[in-house]
Amino acid sequence: MREVAEHRAAVLALARLGGTEELAPGAAAGRVLATPVTAHGDLPPWDCSAMDGYAVRAGDLVGATGSQPVPLTVVGESAAGAPTPQTVASGTAVRIMTGAPLPPGADAVVRQEDTDIGHRQVSVSRRPRPGENLRTRGDDTRAGDVVLAAGADLGPAQVAAAAGAGVGLITVRTRPRVAVISTGAELVAAGSELGPGQIHDSNSVLLAAAATAAGAQVVHRGSVGDDVHLLRAALAELEADADLVLTSGGVSVGAYDVVKAALSPEVDFVRVAMQPGKPQGAGHLPGGTPVVCLPGNPVSAFVSFEVFVRPLLRAMLGASVVDRPLTWGVADDEWDTPAGRAQYMPVALGPDLGVGPAIRRATAGGSGSHLVAGLARAGGLAVVPAHVERVRAGDRLAVIRTESA
C-alpha cells in the first residue's frame, strides 16, 4: 500500500501552473497573486497626524499642564485632501485632522482632548513628546517595497493593501478549469425521478462545489454509466476544455470498475494507506490532461478531495500555501481506527473548550463512507495517525477544518 504522502506527491506532480490575468484590486478578491505587488509610492505619502488635534512645536509646550495650560495662536488648519497647510512658527499651532499632512515647522500633534479646542487661540494642557501622534512618511510601506508576494491569497486585507499602495492592476493566476464526472450506471441527476435501482448523483455536486471553493472554475459536471467506451469518449471530450479532470467511482476491485478499466495502465491505480479513500488513481488522460480518479463513496470522495485534490488545485494556482491550516480539537467520542492506515474522520465541531473545539464523529451511528447526509454535519476531518488504533475521549486530534463559517 502506498503511503498518503507518497500519493499526495504523485498527485501534486500533476500540477501545471496556470496562466495569468490582470485585474483591478477590487475585482481580485479570492484569487491568488501571480506576480509580486510593489508599492507605487510611500504610504503614508507625507508625515501626517495620527489624531484629530493641533500640530505644534513640542518645544513651545514644555511647561504645559492641566493646571497651567499654554496658549498658542491658531494660524490655520490642515485637513486631509486640502492644500499644503501654513507653517507653524513658535507660539502658533495649526488645527489638524487624522491623516492630514503635518504643517512645516510642526514636530508633534496634541490631541484635541488635551486642549480647549479653541479656534483662534488654543490652550494646551499637556506637553507632547517631539514626534508624538505623528505618522511618518513611508511608515506603512515605502515606494518599491513588496506589499504582497507572489502566491499570496488575496483576501480583503490583501486587495486593500494593493489599492492603498496605488496599484491599478494586479496579476493573478487564472482559475484552473475543472471537469467533474461521476461514474455509475445507477446515477441520475439531482432532482430527477428515481427509477428502480437508481440513486441521485451527489458526488459530482460535492466535487464541483469543493473545486469552486478551492479557486477552480468548473467547466463540466455530470455522470456516465459503467461503460468503458462511453467513459473514454466523455473523457476525450472533457479533457479538451479542462486543466484537470476529476472522476469519482470505478477505481476499486469490482467487475464494473469502469474508470480503472478505461484508464489503466496509463493512469496509476493504487491502494493508499488511509481510511476512507483507499483506492485512488492519478495520471494523465490520452490527450495529456491531468486526471485524478477518486473513490465513489461520498465520504471517501470528500476526504480524497481534501487530502489530494485541493492541494493540487492550489499548486496549479501557484499558491504559496497549498494546505489548509490545522486546528486542534479534543475528542468527546471514542472510536476504533484501522491499524496501519491514517484515518480522516468527518467530525462535528462542538463548543470551544479553551483549547479547541470538542469533536464527535459526524457520521456516528452509521458504519461508513457512504454517509453523505452524515457528512453534512461535519465541520472538519480529524486526522488520526496510522499507528493509533483507538481514539479515546479527551485525546487531542489535529483537525482539517473544512467549513469556516
Place this chain on the structure above:
Amino acid sequence: MREVAEHRAAVLALARLGGTEELAPGAAAGRVLATPVTAHGDLPPWDCSAMDGYAVRAGDLVGATGSQPVPLTVVGESAAGAPTPQTVASGTAVRIMTGAPLPPGADAVVRQEDTDIGHRQVSVSRRPRPGENLRTRGDDTRAGDVVLAAGADLGPAQVAAAAGAGVGLITVRTRPRVAVISTGAELVAAGSELGPGQIHDSNSVLLAAAATAAGAQVVHRGSVGDDVHLLRAALAELEADADLVLTSGGVSVGAYDVVKAALSPEVDFVRVAMQPGKPQGAGHLPGGTPVVCLPGNPVSAFVSFEVFVRPLLRAMLGASVVDRPLTWGVADDEWDTPAGRAQYMPVALGPDLGVGPAIRRATAGGSGSHLVAGLARAGGLAVVPAHVERVRAGDRLAVIRTESA
C-alpha cells in the same frame, strides 16, 4: 464607553432577515439555507452491499476457512443500476458490487478478497456474520428526515447531501445588498494618479471584499468627500437599493467628521471599549435602511467589520452561527495592550506548535491602525481581553482566523 458586547448587540439589532430564492443544490454552494431540507426517500434506497464480493446466506458458510473453503454456485449478478437480482437460495451466491441491491434470500456479503472470485462457482474462505458488509435501507437517512436545518451554511458536503436526498430545489436566503462608501476629501479611487494631499481609497475595496466574502452582494462601492450635503445625497441614493449601507471614516471627534455630522442624532455615534475601532456608529438612514458607520483607519475598519458587520450580515442571512470559530494560538511576541479595552491585534500565524500556531503582530514596527500594508500579512485577529495590559511570549490567545487558505 460602550462595551464591545453592547455595541455588537446594537448592530445585530439592525438585522432584517432577507428574502429567499430557490436554487438547485449544485448552484447553492456558499449560500445559507432558509428552510430545512428533508429527504425525499430513504438513503440508501435498498439494502445493499458495502463491498465488491458475493451476496450469500451466512448459514451456508458456517465452516468456511482458508484451509477449508466452501463452494457456492454463482446464480447471477447484482450491479448498481441493474434490474432486481436473482434470489439467493441455500448453496448459491450472487456476485455483487458496492452499492448494488442485496438479492432476495441473501443476508450477508463476503468480500471478493475472501473468495477465489469464481464465475460459475465461487469458493469462500471466510465465514461472514449475518449482516456483514451490508448497508441497510435508510442507514444514512430516512424519507422525511431533516438532512439540513434552516440556517445551515451550504458547503460542498451540504449541497451534496441535498442532492443525495433527492431534493431538486432548495430554498436559500438572498444575498444582502450592501453599499460601501468611504469618506474623506483626500481619497481617490484605486489606480488613479495622486494629486497633492491625496491618497488611494483602500477602505471601500477592503469592506466590499469582506462583505462579499461574508455572503453579501455589493451593489455600490465608492467614496465621497468631506461634505455633509453631498454625503447625505449619496446615502439617500444608495439606501434605496441596499439592505445595508456601510460607511468608513468621519465618525471621530474631528472638525471634518462628516458621517457623524450628516447622520447625528438619528444614528448613534459611540465610543466602544476596544482597540482599534473605538469610534463607531450604527442606526438607520432617513429612508429606514440600516447603516453601520466604521472608523476610517484601515485596521480599525477591518477589525470593526469582523467584530460587528460580519455577524450582522450573517444574521441577515439567517445563519445559525454568526461568528467565525475561534482558534487558539501562542504568542511569539510581546506587546502592550490598553487598559480597560479589548484589543483585536492583527497577527501573522506561524507554524503550528502542536497546540495551535505561533502568532506575531502583523503590523509590528509600526504604531497603529493605519497600516494597511501590514494588515495584509495578518491571518487573523488575536483577541486580548480588556483586563490584560501586556501580552507576553508564550501566552495563549484566542484568534479569529480571517483567512482560511
